[in-house]
Structure formats: C-alpha cells, structure tokens
Amino acid sequence: MEFSIYRFNPDTDSAPYMQSFTLPDDQVEPGMMLLDALLLLKEQDDSLGFRRSCQHGVCGSDGMNVNGTNGLACIMPLANLKAPVVLRPFPGMPVIRDLIVDMDNFYRQYREAEPWLINDSPEPEVERLQSPEDRDRLDGLYECILCGCCSASCPSYWWNPDRFLGPAALLQAARFIEDSRDQATEHRLERLDDAYRLYRCHGIMNCTQVCPKGLNPSKAIGDIRRTMIKRSV
Amino acid sequence: MKLTTRKFDALIIGAGGAGLRAALQLSNADARVAVVSKVFPTRSHTVAAQGGVNAALANVLPDSWHWHMFDTIKGSDYLGDQDAIEYMCRAAPKVVYELEHFGVPFSRLDNGGIYQRAFGGQSQNFGKEQAARTCAAADRTGHAILHSLYQQNLRARTHFFDEYFAIDLIKDEAGYVLGVVAFEILSGEPIVIEAKTTLIATGGAGQIFRTNTNALSNTGDGMAMALRAGVPLEDMEFVQFHPTGIAGRGMLITEGVRGEGGFLINGEGERFMERYAPQAKDLASRDVVSRAIAIEIREGRGCGKNKDHVLLDMRHLGTDTIMKKLPGIREMSMTFLGVDPIEKPIAVFPTCHYSMGGIPTNRDGQVVVPVKDTPEDPVPGLYAAGEAACVSVHGANRLGGNSLLDILVFGRAAANHILDFLKENRYHRPLPQASVDQALERLSRWERKGDGEAVEPLRRELRKVMEDHCGVFRTAEVMQEGVDKLRVLRERIENAVIRDHTQTFNTARIEAMELENLMDCAMATMCSALGREESRGAHSRVDFPERDDERWLKHSLYSLLDDSMDYKPVRTQPVTVESFPPKKRVY
Numbered sequence: 001m002e003f004s005i006y007r008f009n010p011d012t013d014s015a016p017y018m019q020s021f022t023l024p025d026d027q028v029e030p031g032m033m034l035l036d037a038l039l040l041l042k043e044q045d046d047s048l049g050f051r052r053s054c055q056h057g058v059c060g061s062d063g064m065n066v067n068g069t070n071g072l073a074c075i076m077p078l079a080n081l082k083a084p085v086v087l088r089p090f091p092g093m094p095v096i097r098d099l100i101v102d103m104d105n106f107y108r109q110y111r112e113a114e115p116w117l118i119n120d121s122p123e124p125e126v127e128r129l130q131s132p133e134d135r136d137r138l139d140g141l142y143e144c145i146l147c148g149c150c151s152a153s154c155p156s157y158w159w160n161p162d163r164f165l166g167p168a169a170l171l172q173a174a175r176f177i178e179d180s181r182d183q184a185t186e187h188r189l190e191r192l193d194d195a196y197r198l199y200r201c202h203g204i205m206n207c208t209q210v211c212p213k214g215l216n217p218s219k220a221i222g223d224i225r226r227t228m229i230k231r232s233v
Numbered sequence: 234m235k236l237t238t239r240k241f242d243a244l245i246i247g248a249g250g251a252g253l254r255a256a257l258q259l260s261n262a263d264a265r266v267a268v269v270s271k272v273f274p275t276r277s278h279t280v281a282a283q284g285g286v287n288a289a290l291a292n293v294l295p296d297s298w299h300w301h302m303f304d305t306i307k308g309s310d311y312l313g314d315q316d317a318i319e320y321m322c323r324a325a326p327k328v329v330y331e332l333e334h335f336g337v338p339f340s341r342l343d344n345g346g347i348y349q350r351a352f353g354g355q356s357q358n359f360g361k362e363q364a365a366r367t368c369a370a371a372d373r374t375g376h377a378i379l380h381s382l383y384q385q386n387l388r389a390r391t392h393f394f395d396e397y398f399a400i401d402l403i404k405d406e407a408g409y410v411l412g413v414v415a416f417e418i419l420s421g422e423p424i425v426i427e428a429k430t431t432l433i434a435t436g437g438a439g440q441i442f443r444t445n446t447n448a449l450s451n452t453g454d455g456m457a458m459a460l461r462a463g464v465p466l467e468d469m470e471f472v473q474f475h476p477t478g479i480a481g482r483g484m485l486i487t488e489g490v491r492g493e494g495g496f497l498i499n500g501e502g503e504r505f506m507e508r509y510a511p512q513a514k515d516l517a518s519r520d521v522v523s524r525a526i527a528i529e530i531r532e533g534r535g536c537g538k539n540k541d542h543v544l545l546d547m548r549h550l551g552t553d554t555i556m557k558k559l560p561g562i563r564e565m566s567m568t569f570l571g572v573d574p575i576e577k578p579i580a581v582f583p584t585c586h587y588s589m590g591g592i593p594t595n596r597d598g599q600v601v602v603p604v605k606d607t608p609e610d611p612v613p614g615l616y617a618a619g620e621a622a623c624v625s626v627h628g629a630n631r632l633g634g635n636s637l638l639d640i641l642v643f644g645r646a647a648a649n650h651i652l653d654f655l656k657e658n659r660y661h662r663p664l665p666q667a668s669v670d671q672a673l674e675r676l677s678r679w680e681r682k683g684d685g686e687a688v689e690p691l692r693r694e695l696r697k698v699m700e701d702h703c704g705v706f707r708t709a710e711v712m713q714e715g716v717d718k719l720r721v722l723r724e725r726i727e728n729a730v731i732r733d734h735t736q737t738f739n740t741a742r743i744e745a746m747e748l749e750n751l752m753d754c755a756m757a758t759m760c761s762a763l764g765r766e767e768s769r770g771a772h773s774r775v776d777f778p779e780r781d782d783e784r785w786l787k788h789s790l791y792s793l794l795d796d797s798m799d800y801k802p803v804r805t806q807p808v809t810v811e812s813f814p815p816k817k818r819v820y
Binding site: 009010011012031042043045046047049050051052053054055056057058059060061075077096097100103107111114115116117119123124125126127128129130131132134135138142143145146176179181182214 | 277381
C-alpha cells in the first residue's frame with residue numbers, strides 16, 4: 001500500500017516536501033487502522049514524526065489530515081482509505097515537524113473559554129444534585145477529547161486563530177453554559193458576546209463533519225447564539 | 234553547556250489522575266508546583282478508564298466503607314496492606330463528592346444523586362449480596378475525571394511542563410531526592426527541575442506485554458527511574474489481566490458491561506462463569522474470571538474458528554441501556570470489530586491491563602525502602618502515587634473501580650504530606666552535580682552512531698518474551714528461560730542505536746528511552762514472578778497451585794542491582810478496625 005507523507009524537519013530541511021512510503025502487502029492485515037500502518041512505516045524510517053498514545057480514539061493525540069480530511073489515525077480503518085494515502089499535518093496550525101503541529105494557540109483558546117465549573121455557593125458535604133434530564137444536556141458536549149480535528153478544519157479559525165475561539169473551545173463553553181450546576185452563565189455569555197470570539201462562526205459545519213467522536217460543535221455554537229439572543233430581548 | 238534550571242516547591246512527574254489530583258491540592262494551598270508530562274495532560278491514560286470509581290455512597294443499594302474494605306482485602310487475596318485499604322475506603326466518598334464539586338459530569342439517578350453500578354468483587358455485608366458501589370459517568374468515567382481535574386488545575390494556575398520527558402531523578406549523598414533531569418521534547422534541550430519534593434505519578438507499565446489495554450505511552454518510566462535511583466519495586470509479579478479485552482487487539486471493554494447485566498459465553502453457548510463462581514458468576518474478581526476464560530479456551534471450549542476467545546453478550550440489556558450507559562463500548566466495538574453489541578456479542582480475551590505492583594509507599598504517599606532492620610524507611614523528598622506506586626491497596630489482584638479511587642485518594646494524601654514536609658524543609662538543598670551528569674549521560678547515550686540493532690524489533694521481542702514466559706499461567710522452568718532471554722535482550726538494548734539524531738521533536742529517541750524503562754520493568758516482573766512459589770491473586774503458578782500464607786504472606790521487593798529479591802511483611806493491622814485474617818477465597 002502506498003503512502004505520501006508530508007515531511008519537514010526544521011533542523012535539516014529548508015522546505016517541506018512529500019515523501020513516498022510503501023507498506024508491503026504482507027504487512028497489511030485485515031482490520032488494521034491507519035496508526036498501525038504509521039507505526040510500521042516508522043520502522044522503515046525512525047525519523048518520521050507523529051504523536052500517538054492510546055490507540056483507540058480517547059486520548060486525542062494522533063489527529064492529522066488524511067486524504068484531505070482531518071481525523072484520528074488510530075480509528076481510521078486502512079481499508080476505507082484510497083491509496084496513495086496522503087498524510088499531512090493539520091491545516092492552519094504551525095508545523096513543528098512532519099505530522100506534528102504546534103497546538104499552543106488551540107489550547108490557549110480552550111483556556112479562554114474558562115472550561116471549569118464555577119459555583120460559589122457553599123459546598124455541601126455530599127454531591128450537588130442534578131436531574132437526569134439536566135445531565136442529559138451535557139451529552140454531546142463533555143466527551144470532547146481536544147484532538148483539534150474540528151478547529152483545524154474550520155476556515156474561520158484558520159483566518160482568525162488569535163481572536164475566534166474555534167469550535168473546540170466553543171463546545172467547551174457550551175458544556176459549562178448548559179451545566180445546571182454552573183452559576184456563571186451570564187459571565188460566560190458576556191465574554192463570548194464579541195464579533196470574533198463567537199460570531200466568527202459562519203456555520204460552515206466542517207467541525208461537525210470531521211469530529212471523530214461524532215460531536216456537533218456547530219449545533220452547540222448555534223445554541224449559545226440562541227441563548228445570547230434570548231438574553232438580549 | 235549551560236543547563237536551564239527551574240526551582241519549585243513540589244514537582245510532579247506525570248499528569249494523569251494521581252498527578253493532577255495532587256497538583257490541584259498543592260496549587261490550592263499556594264505551593265509552587267510544577268507538573269512534568271511527556272504528553273499533553275488530557276492525553277494521559279487515566280482518560281481511557283471506563284467503568285467508574287468505587288465509593289460506598291449507598292446511592293443505589295445499602296453500603297458501608299467497611300464492606301468496601303472487606304471486598305478490597307478479599308480481592309487482594311489478603312496481600313493488600315489493611316491500614317492503607319481502610320484509609321482508602323474511608324476516604325472514598327469524600328474524594329468522589331469533591332470530584333462532583335470539581336464538575337465531573339457523573340451520570341445521575343432519578344433523585345439527582347450520583348449513579349452507581351455493580352462491579353466485580355463487590356458485596357454487601359462482608360461477602361453477601363452484590364453491591365452497587367461504582368460511581369460512573371456513562372462508560373467514560375476516566376475521561377470525565379481527567380478533564381475535570383485538568384480544568385481545575387487551569388483555574389488554580391498550576392504550572393505545566395507539557396511534552397517534557399523525565400530522564401532520571403536527582404539524588405544527593407544523604408539520600409534526598411531533589412528533582413529531576415528532563416528534556417523538552419520540542420527542542421531536545423535538557424532541563425534541571427529542582428524541587429524540595431518529587432512525586433512520581435507516571436502510571437503503569439502495561440506495554441511490557443504484547444497484548445494489552447494500555448496506551449503506547451505506558452512504559453513504566455517512573456518505576457524504572459525509581460529502580461535506577463536504588464528504590465526496589467514491590468509486588469511486580471502481580472499483573473492484572475483484564476478478562477474482557479477485544480480479542481486479538483486488546484482494547485478494553487469495561488467490567489461495567491457485566492455490571493449492567495452482560496455475561497460471558499463459551500463456544501458451547503454456556504454461561505461458564507456459573508461453574509467457577511456460583512454466587513458472583515460474571516462479577517467474580519478479575520483474576521478469577523480471566524483464569525476461567527483461559528481454562529475454557531485451553532480445554533477447547535473457545536469461540537470462533539480458532540476457538541481462541543469467548544463472547545461477551547449484552548444484547549438482552551436492550552438498546553436504551555447500551556446507548557445510555559455503555560455508548561463508548563458500542564462505538565469501540567463497531568470501530569474495531571465491526572460489531573454492534575446491540576445485535577451481536579463481542580469477542581473478548583484476557584489482556585494485560587494493570588500493574589498491581591510498583592514503587593513502595595506508605596499511606597501518606599512517601600516512598601519507603603528497607604534500611605537495616607526497618608522494612609519501610611521513607612526516602613526524604615520522594616513520593617509516588619497511582620499505578621506507578623504500590624501502597625499496597627490492591628495486593629495480588631485489584632478490584633475494578635479501585636484504580637480511579639487509588640489515584641484520587643493517594644494523589645491527595647501525598648500532596649497533604651508534601652505540604653507538611655515543605656513546612657519543615659524550607660530551603661532547597663545543594664544540587665549534586667554528579668547525579669545530574671549521570672542523568673545527562675542517559676540522554677547522550679542515544680547520540681551513538683554506527684551499527685546496532687533498531688529499537689522497535691527489540692521492543693517487540695521484549696513484549697513477546699513477557700507474553701510467552703510470564704503470562705496468565707506460570708512455571709519455574711518457563712520463567713527461568715524468560716529471565717535468561719531478558720538478560721540477553723538487556724545487553725542487546727545497550728548496544729542498540731537510533732538513526733535519527735536531530736533535536737526537534739525526536740520521537741525515535743523517546744521510544745528508545747522508553748524501551749530502556751520497559752526493560753527494567755519487565756525484568757522486575759519476571760524475577761518477582763519466578764521468586765514467588767505460590768499461587769495468589771493474579772499470579773498463578775502451575776507448579777505451586779495453592780496459596781501459601783505461611784511462607785508467602787509477604788511483599789516482594791525487586792532491586793535492579795544484581796536483579797535481587799527481598800521481602801517485607803504485609804501490614805495486616807488496619808488503623809481502627811479489626812484485621813481480616815486470610816480465608817479461602819470463594820466467589
């Protein structure tokens with residue numbers, strides 16, 4: 001099976017280039033994921049750089065651009081990919097080396113969303129109660145693994161990564177706005193009420209299309225907007 | 234070369250649940266704390282924990298911390314230290330309520346309380362009816378906890394060194410541990426992080442086995458660092474094989490599936506656990522269920538054309554329960570097996586999952602070593618918590634739902650003791666240059682060029698040796714052969730080379746250094762297993778099939794020097810209640 005992989009090592013390369021790799025047929029097994037293939041290719045060339053850890057789509061390390069679409073290598077069946085498989089680092093993020101990108105700005109925008117529960121009332125000695133219906137409102141929001149597939153596929157984030165929070169961070173914002181235990185909804189909405197932070201989302205929906213966990217940041221952003229409008233009337 | 238040096242009150246190596254829980258406690262107390270992690274914190278393997286965390290909240294069925302304590306001791310096959318177990322079970326409800334206050338999105342009961350499910354080895358009334366003690370956020374509890382802890386640390390402004398690889402501990406002549414030499418993965422630049430206290434929270438070493446449920450990053454880095462600093466590892470022979478890894482691949486299928494009512498069937502369609510554990514059936518302890526599966530397959534009652542696995546059936550639970558309580562399992566099963574568990578059972582096989590052993594600590598998280606007549610003398614400034622540590626609350630077999638509890642309780646306890654230590658040790662001690670140089674030597678060793686074996690084939694061989702020679706069933710002969718093979722491998726690893734010698738994000742170098750760590754952990758496991766001539770918990774000796782309390786109710790201690798074994802007594806005296814003496818273990 002043929003691969004074409006983006007290579008760049010700032011220590012030795014003046015410019016990035018695409019390198020061809022071949023995975024011999026006898027190494028291709030049924031049920032193999034793209035990450036399994038990458039690990040074998042790394043044996044051919046140990047300088048091939050990519051992040052990976054859990055191997056089953058929960059740690060969010062191995063996000064990359066595969067045949068033009070962002071996804072997690074560990075849960076992409078090789079059999080579904082058209083050869084030569086073209087692998088590139090996430091678009092719109094600075095490349096550190098090969099398939100490894102600098103995610104600092106992505107994490108900074110995550111922190112901008114203040115992704116922690118704020119509740120200043122006295123702490124009970126037991127759990128705070130939450131009805132199953134209220135808890136259900138967090139489904140589809142809390143499961144984000146911060147892989148970055150969504151934000152790295154969002155044209156609005158590409159153009160304004162410094163000012164637009166991006167789908168991943170906004171999904172987190174929604175997760176806390178929706179949490180019945182959180183008391184800072186007003187504060188959160190105020191921080192988001194900005195032409196860039198929230199409103200740079202133009203509903204392109206790439207985020208929802210690529211999310212490897214099947215989440216829907218686009219809907220979450222829409223919900224925040226609706227809450228915002230309700231609050232202003 | 235001028236080395237960058239940073240100074241903190243407290244250093245934490247590892248950003249999983251134990252490290253982040255400790256960091257939060259320290260940051261909230263205004264200590265200057267640094268967390269070093271080779272992966273971005275939310276990528277730590279705590280994120281993969283599924284089923285939940287045990288605490289006797291009694292939200293669903295009657296419960297008490299004392300019953301939890303009994304179950305844990307019985308589950309440990311009486312090798313767990315009863316003082317630490319009492320401490321953990323008593324603290325459990327408090328740490329779970331704290332998590333809830335931190336924002337963990339637990340699943341909820343109709344009355345708004347935290348949802349709890351049944352898990353293996355749990356009982357009411359000291360061994361009677363099944364209990365429901367495992368607090369869950371669907372089947373993504375680890376993810377929910379890790380992310381919430383990270384978020385709380387962001388709020389508390391904990392200082393993170395993300396993507397830094399710790400090389401070795403810094404230790405002075407007097408035996409104080411004074412921090413770590415690490416390097417920034419991005420630039421390849423070494424850095425000295427000085428600290429008055431160092432907490433090792435680097436997780437387990439599941440990657441020493443070929444088929445495992447663990448992340449590729451679970452390479453026992455902290456355990457190996459401790460070994461090289463002269464600290465022995467405790468009870469490393471006790472490796473948990475989780476009964477339900479995805480057959481042939483290893484991904485974890487939570488015990489919560491059986492907790493919700495799922496069951497195992499063999500090739501004859503029989504619910505075979507009824508024969509092995511008449512009362513608890515599919516919810517017997519993990520060691521019991523894993524052995525039962527291995528026996529079924531060995532005796533020709535496996536499923537599939539090679540009869541090499543059994544099936545986990547949850548169809549009768551119904552679409553609603555599966556979608557609501559086990560959505561992650563369904564997703565994974567569809568991804569890796571192409572099977573929707575709503576319609577078909579899943580192929581499973583026992584898979585290396587968890588290191589019960591680790592760096593010996595007391596219940597304050599202090600690392601303790603034998604010195605002359607004292608089996609447990611604290612190493613000043615050094616702490617360990619979580620899977621990297623051995624308190625020991627899991628003994629010879631860990632109960633499902635007790636590992637998330639362990640990381641929270643002892644991450645927190647270690648932090649509290651660190652705060653006390655800091656009050657009495659206000660100043661940094663002088664940095665011993667020799668210790669720093671030694672660590673740097675480990676880094677520069679991989680600059681060696683020329684001929685030599687590559688890292689990955691050696692890693693593969695190591696894992697194969699462990700699987701073939703130290704698996705579910707063990708004998709002296711097979712393990713002795715294993716030790717010999719490991720010794721040869723150790724020499725070959727010393728001569729291995731990498732081809733990539735650049736500085737920027739050099740993953741080849743990281744994998745090479747991880748291999749060295751795996752090697753040390755593998756040797757500790759095999760030597761400890763060869764030493765223990767009895768069967769207890771997860772350690773099954775075909776040549777010594779019975780538990781032998783007279784000779785072996787003691788903890789193993791493996792030292793890297795000469796691969797030598799030593800032993801220390803089990804702490805059978807709890808803190809406030811009566812001891813549970815060893816009994817025959819029936820489920």
